[in-house]
Amino acid sequence: xxxxxxxxxxxxxxxxxxxxxxxxxxxxxxxxxxxxxxxxxxxxxxxxxxxxxxxxxxxxxxxxxxxxxxxxxxxxxxxxxxxxxxxxxxxxxxxxxxxxxxxxxxxxxxxxxxxxxxxxxxxxxxxxxxxxxxxxxxxxxxxxxxxxxxxxxxxxxxxxxxxxxxxxxxxxxxxxxxxxxxxxxxxxxxxxxxxxxxxxxxxxxxxxxxxxxxxxxxxxxxxxxxxxxxxxxxxxxxxxxxxxxxxxxxxxxxxxxxxxxxxxxxxxxxxxxxxxxxxxxxxxxxxxxxxxxxxxxxxx
Amino acid sequence: xxxxxxxxxxxxxxxxxxxxxxxxxxxxxxxxxxxxxxxxxxxxxxxxxxxxxxxxxxxxxxxxxxxxxxxxxxxxxxxxxxxxxxxxxxxxxxxxxxxxxxxxxxxxxxxxxxxxxxxxxxxxxxxxxxxxxxxxxxxxxxxxxxxxxxxxxxxxxxxxxxxxxxxxxxxxxxxxxxxxxxxxxxxxxxxxxxxxxxxxxxxxxxxxxxxxxxxxxxxxxxxxxxxxxxxxxxxxxxxxxxxxxxxxxxxxxxxxxxxxxxxxxxxxxxxxxxxxxxxxxxxxxxxxxxxxxxxxxxxxxxxxxxxxxxxxxxxxxxxxxxxxxxxxxxxxxxxxxxxxxxxxxxxxxxxxxxxxxxxxxxxxxxxxxxxxxxxxxxxxxxxxxxxxxxxxxxxxxxxxxxxxxxxxxxxxxxxxxxxxxxxxxxxxxxxxxxxxxxxxxxxxxxxxxxxxxxxxxxxxxxxxxxxxxxxxxxxxxxxxxxxxxxxxxxxxxxxxxxxxxxxxxxxxxxxxxxxxxxxxxxxxxxxxxxxxxxxxxxxxxxxxxxxxxxxxxxxxxxxxxxxxxxxxxxxxxxxxxxxxxxxxxxxxxxxxxxxxxxxxxxxxxxxxxxxxxxxxxxxxxxxxxxxxxxxxxxxxxxxxxx
Numbered sequence: 001x002x003x004x005x006x007x008x009x010x011x012x013x014x015x016x017x018x019x020x021x022x023x024x025x026x027x028x029x030x031x032x033x034x035x036x037x038x039x040x041x042x043x044x045x046x047x048x049x050x051x052x053x054x055x056x057x058x059x060x061x062x063x064x065x066x067x068x069x070x071x072x073x074x075x076x077x078x079x080x081x082x083x084x085x086x087x088x089x090x091x092x093x094x095x096x097x098x099x100x101x102x103x104x105x106x107x108x109x110x111x112x113x114x115x116x117x118x119x120x121x122x123x124x125x126x127x128x129x130x131x132x133x134x135x136x137x138x139x140x141x142x143x144x145x146x147x148x149x150x151x152x153x154x155x156x157x158x159x160x161x162x163x164x165x166x167x168x169x170x171x172x173x174x175x176x177x178x179x180x181x182x183x184x185x186x187x188x189x190x191x192x193x194x195x196x197x198x199x200x201x202x203x204x205x206x207x208x209x210x211x212x213x214x215x216x217x218x219x220x221x222x223x224x225x226x227x228x229x230x231x232x233x234x235x236x237x238x239x240x241x242x243x244x245x246x247x248x249x250x251x252x253x254x255x256x257x258x259x260x261x262x263x264x265x266x267x268x269x270x271x272x273x274x275x276x277x278x279x280x281x282x283x284x285x286x287x288x289x290x291x292x293x294x295x296x297x298x299x300x
Numbered sequence: 301x302x303x304x305x306x307x308x309x310x311x312x313x314x315x316x317x318x319x320x321x322x323x324x325x326x327x328x329x330x331x332x333x334x335x336x337x338x339x340x341x342x343x344x345x346x347x348x349x350x351x352x353x354x355x356x357x358x359x360x361x362x363x364x365x366x367x368x369x370x371x372x373x374x375x376x377x378x379x380x381x382x383x384x385x386x387x388x389x390x391x392x393x394x395x396x397x398x399x400x401x402x403x404x405x406x407x408x409x410x411x412x413x414x415x416x417x418x419x420x421x422x423x424x425x426x427x428x429x430x431x432x433x434x435x436x437x438x439x440x441x442x443x444x445x446x447x448x449x450x451x452x453x454x455x456x457x458x459x460x461x462x463x464x465x466x467x468x469x470x471x472x473x474x475x476x477x478x479x480x481x482x483x484x485x486x487x488x489x490x491x492x493x494x495x496x497x498x499x500x501x502x503x504x505x506x507x508x509x510x511x512x513x514x515x516x517x518x519x520x521x522x523x524x525x526x527x528x529x530x531x532x533x534x535x536x537x538x539x540x541x542x543x544x545x546x547x548x549x550x551x552x553x554x555x556x557x558x559x560x561x562x563x564x565x566x567x568x569x570x571x572x573x574x575x576x577x578x579x580x581x582x583x584x585x586x587x588x589x590x591x592x593x594x595x596x597x598x599x600x601x602x603x604x605x606x607x608x609x610x611x612x613x614x615x616x617x618x619x620x621x622x623x624x625x626x627x628x629x630x631x632x633x634x635x636x637x638x639x640x641x642x643x644x645x646x647x648x649x650x651x652x653x654x655x656x657x658x659x660x661x662x663x664x665x666x667x668x669x670x671x672x673x674x675x676x677x678x679x680x681x682x683x684x685x686x687x688x689x690x691x692x693x694x695x696x697x698x699x700x701x702x703x704x705x706x707x708x709x710x711x712x713x714x715x716x717x718x719x720x721x722x723x724x725x726x727x728x729x730x731x732x733x734x735x736x737x738x739x740x741x742x743x744x745x746x747x748x749x750x751x752x753x754x755x756x757x758x759x760x761x762x763x764x765x766x767x768x769x770x771x772x773x774x775x776x777x778x779x780x781x782x783x784x785x786x787x788x789x790x791x792x793x794x795x796x797x798x799x800x801x802x803x804x805x806x807x808x809x810x811x812x813x814x815x816x817x818x819x820x821x822x823x824x825x826x827x828x829x830x831x832x833x834x835x836x837x838x839x840x841x842x843x844x845x846x847x848x849x850x851x852x853x854x855x856x857x858x859x860x861x862x863x864x865x866x867x868x869x870x871x872x873x874x875x876x877x878x879x880x881x882x883x884x885x886x887x888x889x890x891x892x893x894x895x896x897x898x899x900x901x902x903x904x905x906x907x908x909x910x911x912x913x914x915x916x917x918x919x920x921x922x923x924x925x926x927x928x929x930x931x932x933x934x935x936x937x938x939x940x941x942x
Contacts, residue, residue: 003547004613006334006415015615016574019559023628023669047603048572050617052564135406142405142420162736163429163652165436166725167574168666172734186417188408194326268322 007195010187011044016167017146017183018048018130022055024171025128025179029086029121032058034066034074035247037132039203040192041184045130046081057084059120059129063112064093065100065249067225073204088120100251101230112249118154126178128171133182136189146185152176193270197263206244207266209258213237220254245270328412333544338419338434338467340458341444346475350444350513351420354536355409357520404434413540428685428699429652431461432739436725438462439545440469442535447480447510451493456501457685459494463503464648464701464741466718469542470498470506473535478512482526501688509535546613553637554578554586555715555723557668558630562617570601570617571626573669576722578634579611580618585635588626589713594635595622629670631713631723639723641711642745648683648703649676651696653730653737659695660827662861663737664729665708668722673709673864675831676728678824680704694824696738705746709864717741731857764844768802770941772841774866775934778853778913779876780905781891782883784922784930785850788876791931793848801941804840806833808851821902827858834862841870846941854910874934875916880905882923 004012021028030045032038045054060074078085090098090112097103098111121129135141145161147169162170171179184192196203213224215235222229224237229251231237242255243266260266317325341347405420419434421427435441441462445455462470472494480486491508498506509518510527517524522534533541555576562570580586584597600607601617610616618632626632633639651657657676665674679702682693696702717724728738765772775792777785786807796803812819816832819825830853837847853859863871883905884892895903902908913919918937920930 002550002609002611003333003544004611005330006332007330009334009546009613012574012613012615016559019572019615020669023560048615049562050603051568051570051601052562136408142407143403163433163739164736165433165727165739166721167437168725168727170666170727170729170734170736172664172729174734186406186408190329190410191415194329197326198330264322264326267326268318271318271322271325 007191007198010184010191011047011195013167013186014041014044014183015048017169017181018045018054020169021128021130021171021179021181022049027124027126028056028128028130028181029059029124029126030054030056030130031117031132032060032074032085033132033247034060034070034077034204035132036192036196036203036207037134037184039077039201040187040195041130041132042077042081042083043195043199043201044183053082056130057086059086059088059117059126061113061117061120062087062089063100063249064089065112065228065251067204067206067223067247067250069206070204070247073202077202086120086124088116090116100249105252121154121178127173128179128181130181130183132184133180134187134189134192135185136187144182144185146182147171148180148182149173150178150180154178189270190267193263193267197267204247206247208262209241209243209260211239212242212255214240214242214255221257222253223250223255225250329410332410332413332415334415334417335440335539335542335544336417336419336438337440337442337539338421338431338438338462339442339444340421340431340462341442341454341475345444345446346513347420347444350442350473350475350511350519351407351418353513353516353519354416354418355407357409357516357536404430411536411540416539427457428461428650428701431458432465432650432652435462435465435467436721436739438465438467440471440539440542441467442471442473443506444473444475445490445494447474447476447486447490450490451497453686455494456497456688459498459503460501460685460688463501466721466741468545468548470503471535471538472506472508474508474510475513477510477517477527478515482510482517482524484527484529487530507532507538509533509538511535549577549612549720550579552577552612552719554580554584554632554634555639555720556580556616556618556632557670557713557722558626558628558632559669561627568619569623570619571632572615572617573632574615574722575610575612576668577612577720579609580616581609582606586618586620586632587635587638588624589631589633589638590641590711591625591630592638593624593626595620595624597621629668631668633713639713639715639720640745641713643708643711644746645706645708645714646703646743646746647676647706647726647740648701648743649679649696649706649728649738649740650701651698651738653735654698655730655737656698657696657738658827658857659704659824660831661855661857662709662731662864664731665706665712665726666729667712667714667724667726667742670712672712673731673861674728675707675861677705677707706740706742714742714745716743718743731860761842761844764842766844768844770801770844770846771870772844773846773870773872773938774837774841774862775846775848775872775874775938776837776853776859776862777848777850777874777876778859778916779878780880780883780910781852781903782886782888783876783878784927785852785876787927788920788922788930788934789848789850791927792934795931795935796846796941799941801846802844803846803848806837806847806849806851811851821908823855823902823908826854826902830855830858830862834858834865837862838865841866852904852910854904854908856911856913859913872918872938873913873916874918874920875913876922876930877912877919878922 049055100108145164150156214221215237221242240257241259243258243260244255258269260269339347407418407420409416419438421430421434443458445451474487474490487510509532510530511518517526518534520534520536523530556573558571559573562572580597582597582599585594586597587594598619598621600610659678660675662673662675665672679693679696681690682700682702684691693702715723724742726740727736730737777789779785789805793803793805816829819829833849837849840847887893894900895906904910918934920933
């Protein structure tokens with residue numbers, strides 16, 4: 001008799017979901033944002049199909065303003081695990097004059113994230129896409145299904161979602177419909193971090209505190225990731241020990257001052273955080289929204 | 301109400317540990333087990349207050365939410381100056397209003413010993429569908445009762461559903477004890493009342509806890525100073541120590557539904573799945589069901605290395621010592637104690653769709669990793685869940701529960717639901733909309749199915765066909781009454797006879813004089829009519845015949861059902877496309893006139909629908925073609941005959 005821990009049960013459930021989709025869908029893909037949730041998903045997918053590699057490609061929607069460290073991590077991971085990577089991006093952004101400094105956040109995320117994603121799903125004919133949504137992320141997600149159905153135009157029809165009983169998922173759909181699947185629905189943020197620590201999952205170093213060149217703007221700490229960053233009058237990058245709780249386009253994502261350089265310290269910081277929105281998300285209330293939340297709107 | 305609520309600092313005392321020794325905290329958290337439970341009761345019973353308090357006590361509510369809550373409590377609260385936890389959950393409920401019809405919210409909290417997933421289902425509308433969904437994954441149910449009101453109809457309803465879904469652990473939480481002055485007599489009265497009812501519906505045991513979600517009594521520690529007479533555990537303590545279903549499942553025989561076969565190269569063939577029950581070790585003898593072949597386990601393969609043992613609840617990959625046929629839908633089971641397979645069952649079905657159950661119609665049935673076509677007979681009875689009476693029923697509407705016989709198109713491996721949720725619980729899927737329309741629980745295989753085995757025959761289907769020098773087929777003519785189906789089918793059969801082919805024509809009117817004379821023209825009877833004709837046609841094709849059928853067969857689902865009975869390519873749907881006006885004008889049998897006059901009910905095209913084929917193999921237009929032309933066209937289309 002062996003009592004499974006909650007992480008073992010969550011892992012077993014996620015693996016079961018991955019396998020169901022691969023068994024029943026025709027052409028699955030994993031939406032890979034390279035963030036911590038995606039890293040856990042990838043790890044679970046590798047476990048589900050071991051010794052085979054995950055039998056589906058990774059789709060990364062690159063906005064063109066991703067942190068360089070994130071892109072480096074992506075390329076390293078893909079190479080190390082022998083994954084197939086598809087990068088979707090809006091190649092005409094420059095021509096259209098779209099950038100995170102001048103473009104309003106709604107249009108920006110539509111043009112750089114949502115549209116390229118939908119175009120890629122249609123182009124390759126993917127009928128199931130794994131996403132990293134969790135039910136604890138925000139209250140609105142508390143009743144999201146594990147299998148979420150999309151129409152031919154990738155729209156979510158809230159009236160047309162199916163009851164999910166036991167661990168029986170109904171993956172039947174019309175030819176032009178697709179499914180978003182959330183294998184880590186029942187994981188909490190703490191579970192994600194703890195699993196990363198336990199399984200020694202390699203994550204983007206941006207989650208770890210390090211001295212980085214920053215400017216303070218509108219109550220946010222922004223990291224000057226490359227020379228495309230537009231400094232305003234009087235702004236001078238200052239070295240600060242900062243880290244990120246969420247990764248988005250670097251000119252839009254706020255960092256937090258922190259000395260958390262290892263996983264346990266990060267978890268401690270997260271647990272002692274007193275705001276429900278948690279600093280990384282606090283910026284969403286302003287003009288610019290973080291990438292992760294844009295994904296909520298656009299992707300999920 | 302004069303009493304102060306207990307201090308708001310957490311009784312779980314996690315934050316000190318987090319701040320002072322994060323490593324110790326994480327070590328503790330890492331070893332927690334997981335309990336899923338469901339809360340039943342309406343807002344009036346204090347459910348939201350209780351959930352709000354559980355989230356609050358385990359620090360799932362943050363400072364900004366709390367300060368908002370404090371000010372809201374003053375403004376809108378019903379608890380005077382004190383914090384109204386219900387506003388938290390109810391406020392969230394308003395946020396969640398997005399027009400989603402099925403409404404089970406999952407919430408998470410953790411204590412020192414366990415992590416919890418709470419399925420929170422609203423007690424009002426759609427309660428059956430929501431509660432059944434939430435209860436399907438729960439190990440335990442908390443049934444809330446307002447101490448002032450006692451056991452109500454809805455208490456009984458909620459208890460019945462949790463019992464139906466096989467939840468072994470029930471907690472009767474007698475809430476709002478503060479409003480009855482923590483009176484032991486009142487508590488005992490309610491418990492006695494509930495015990496009487498519980499026995500009636502077969503609930504063996506339950507735990508009763510007097511609580512106040514609002515004041516916090518007996519939630520995290522017990523006994524509260526207000527209930528010195530209570531000697532049981534606090535609610536949290538009970539939740540932390542109750543035995544987990546997946547631990548209990550380890551004691552039963554090994555079963556693993558195969559989800560997916562992993563074949564990365566020619567040297568590796570692994571069978572993947574989530575272990576439903578039992579334990580497994582390398583060297584254990586196993587049987588592949590339903591085929592019955594045996595082998596032994598070679599390795600338990602995981603990403604983290606091969607295991608010496610795996611237990612219920614784990615997702616694993618097995619390799620076997622022998623090359624045996626095994627694929628998705630099969631179950632790998634303990635060799636000496638395998639589950640049964642059958643194709644006829646008695647089941648309890650919960651209907652979850654706005655469109656009622658159609659007895660006789662084929663639905664997809666998913667159970668474990670098996671997906672089969674299934675038809676459900678007219679319910680034996682519907683269960684009135686308020687008074688537990690059996691009602692006569694022809695069908696099941698949204699949110700109703702009934703007992704019915706069910707037949708699958710091939711044998712499935714199963715266990716009764718009370719033995720195994722994994723091999724006894726199923727969902728039903730509409731073949732056209734793909735919606736999950738129902739869920740159910742298999743109770744037992746019907747004796748008929750257990751004892752009637754397929755009689756193996758020496759002269760095969762192919763032998764029959766070969767002797768007749770033809771490929772058996774069903775030419776299925778469909779169209780409105782008076783469209784010309786029988787006339788054209790007759791003409792086609794004549795031509796086939798001239799070509800020395802062995803045929804048989806099944807005609808609607810003729811069949812209704814004999815085989816189907818017990819059937820009327822309701823939708824259910826029409827479905828059964830077509831099912832029987834399909835079975836007869838199938839037997840005739842087994843005998844090698846080319847079968848022609850001329851039936852209105854107005855519903856796509858039934859035509860598809862017959863198509864699925866036959867091997868690929870043997871069902872040829874022929875749409876005799878005659879507009880209603882033309883058919884009505886011809887009115888060879890005078891039926892349209894009778895229907896228009898109201899003398900004939902359920903007449904296709906008049907007061908009963910005709911669903912045109914979407915992808916018929918052959919279509920003939922009787923306005924543009926003569927009978928001879930139509931017959932020629934059909935013959936051309938079905939050539940060659942062998």
